[in-house]
Amino acid sequence: MKLCIVTHKIKKGDGQGRVNYEVAKEAIRRGHHLTLLASEIAPELEQNSKVNWIQIPVKGYPTEFIRNFLFAKKSADWLRQNRFGLDLVKVNGAITIAAADVNAVHFVHSSWLRSPVHISRIRRDAYGLYQWLFTAVNAYWEKQAFQKAKVVIAVSEKVAQELVNIGVPRATIRVIVNGVDLQEFAPGEVSRQKLGLPENVTLALFAGDIRTPRKNLDTVLQALVNVPDLHLAVVGNPEDSPFPQLAASLGLTERVHFVGYRRDIADIMRAVDLFVFPSRYEACTLVLLEALASGLPVITATATGGAELVTPECGIVLPDSDDIDALSAALLSLVKESSLMQQMGAAARTVAENHSWTTMAQTYVDLFEELIQHEEHSSHPHLSPSSGSITLPFGTASAN
Structure with missing residues (x-):
């Protein structure tokens, strides 16, 4: 041919x-x-x-x-x-x-x-x-x-x-x-300290363009206010981003860690506990599959293309990207049950292996x-x- x-x-x-x-x-x-x-x-x-x-x-x-x-x-x-x-x-x-x-x-x-x-x-x-x-x-x-x-x-x-x-x-x-590259993105042990991430805390990850509201970091930050035991690592270029200031105004400076644009995203995914990405518009973002392949429970929304891959066994799909209360409840449900996060992470990897x-x-x-x-x-x-x-x-x- x-x-x-x-x-x-x-x-x-x-x-x-x-x-x-x-x-x-x-x-x-x-x-x-x-x-x-x-x-x-x-x-x-x-x-x-x-x-x-x-x-x-x-x-x-x-x-x-x-x-x-x-x-x-x-x-x-x-x-x-x-x-x-x-x-x-x-x-x-x-x-x-x-x-x-x-x-x-x-x-x-x-x-x-x-x-x-x-x-x-x-x-x-x-x-x-x-x-x-x-x-x-x-x-x-x-x-x-x-x-x-x-x-x-x-x-x-x-x-x-x-x-x-x-x-x-x-x-x-x-x-x-x-x-997704199943070798590059896979569960494993890495040092949070070497990655500049907080140790001995439950850590969620958000990754994407944070210069505009499309990826929906604003809703994630507002939901985080209601989940006091959770920290958030944010991967994305903070230059001209309104979200560091929003995090500060919400009193989240100690729990939200803006780590900038990173090429070691696979290692960061191995270091965190869950992935949260309720984007307001995506066609089929690669980062969603990368999180699944890394064995992370995923919280996303129906507006995020590829969300159909996230089954109840491996994550939570929200009907409304902007529902702060629903996102808070989803985060709390995982933070309170570490065993559930582990089960979902294993199921997430299984899903990714088919893709x-x-x-x-x-x-x-x-x-x-x-x-x-x-x-x-x-x-x-x-x-x-x-x-x-x-x-x-x-x-x-x-x-x-």
């Missing part, structure tokens, strides 16, 4: 990039040939004889909007000239103007635009307006991209429902949840092979249409 993957980055250290990296590795393992349309790829992929990297440079342009549009246009130009040399084209969301066979959806901009914590509702300035325009254009664009794909992959059941809500037929949607990167990548490539096999028995030589266009809000760009 001659497979083409179109995305900005294909490498570790980037959520969407890591998914595509693992899919590429599995396709290579099975002997398939890859064309990668990307700005960056991992060195080991670049050096592989089965990989043809078509680099699409966009670095240096001033805004993400401009960089993304240039990538979309350049990738579509290449596909228009070379599509008939490929068996299947996989893209990610509204990443290219070209129509594709498979579109893997990691984020639904239409849903994000309606969120009460969208940046445009928090910042009434030029940056807020830019974020509104960025999201609105992507929402318009992605609807057409999803409709033109033969199969649309949702990274969680939440994303699948969001796709249905914007008119994507449920029959075209496959759910493939993101994966390794290898399992995820195999599911993707199985789907590609299934589509190709079906197409070989049909009258059409290619899955994608040989002509067509995706119309942008400010005009039409030819694709394929």
Whole structure:
């Protein structure tokens, strides 16, 4: 099979990039040939004889909007000239103007635009307006991209429902949840002292962007007031964050530990007792699976994509991200019963073991092979249409 993957980055250290990296590795393992349309790829992929990297440079342009549009246009130009040399084209969301066979959806901009914590509702300035325009254009664009794909992959059941809500037929949607590195993220013993964490206390972990309210650290801090025996480690860049001041105003300075952005998150997860992450909007955050793989009980919310993985045996899923009392009660129920935390942690690891990167990548490539096999028995030589266009809000760009 001659497979083409179109995305900005294909490498570790980037959520969407890591998914595509693992899919590429599995396709290579099975002997398939890859064309990668990307700005960056991992060195080991670049050096592989089965990989043809078509680099699409966009670095240096001033805004993400401009960089993304240039990538979309350049990738579509290449596909228009070379599509008939490929068996299947996989893209990610509204990443290219070209129509594709498979579109893997990691984020639904239409849903994000309606969120009460969208940046445009928090910042009434030029940056807020830019974020509104960025999201609105992507929402318009992605609807057409999803409709033109033969199969649309949702990274969680939440994303699948969001796709249905914007008119994507449920029959075209496959759910493939993101994966996790079961070796990197695993239960174990580490020194809290070496990590700069408090010893001899029950310690919860929150990890994510703490510059905006989207991840919902504010509700976690307010709930913590009602759980006096619990400490909280917060991983995330505190620069320009309002939450250190909020913690201080709530009298939590001694119990909330802002440890900054960290690359040793796997060790930190081994050092804490539970993970709390009732985000107000996520598609399928990797950190949730990483916590499960680390053997941590998880408290999250239905608005957090991937929450369907958290069973009653391994955690608690709150119906309302902003329910302070419910979150307080959930935290108290675990803090008061250390044996329950241990049982949930063991169950969490079991759940994660069904969602390794290898399992995820195999599911993707199985789907590609299934589509190709079906197409070989049909009258059409290619899955994608040989002509067509995706119309942008400010005009039409030819694709394929």
